[in-house]
Amino acid sequence: MSKRCPDCGQVNEDSRIFCSTCGEPLDAHLRLIQDLEKQKKAPQKERAAPRRDDDDEVPSSVQREKKSPLPWIILGLVAVAAVALWFFLK
16 A cells, blocks of 8 residues: 555555655645644734733733832821821820
């Protein structure tokens, strides 16, 4: 029994793994593996933004925006002013 190349149609010996004419793999599993490797090496066009390491920890729907520390600073100054005012008016 001989193996026929799916790419060029050349008849090859049973012992061959690759086609003697075009070099394509004769085994379906080997062709599948090579196709998967080509897909991994191909650039991904759909990727909009680079991934960050912390993206895996919290889903994007749960991530919170980083807020400004300004309200806390103002609250601290108001508290210090209130304590100073209480101390001096006592």
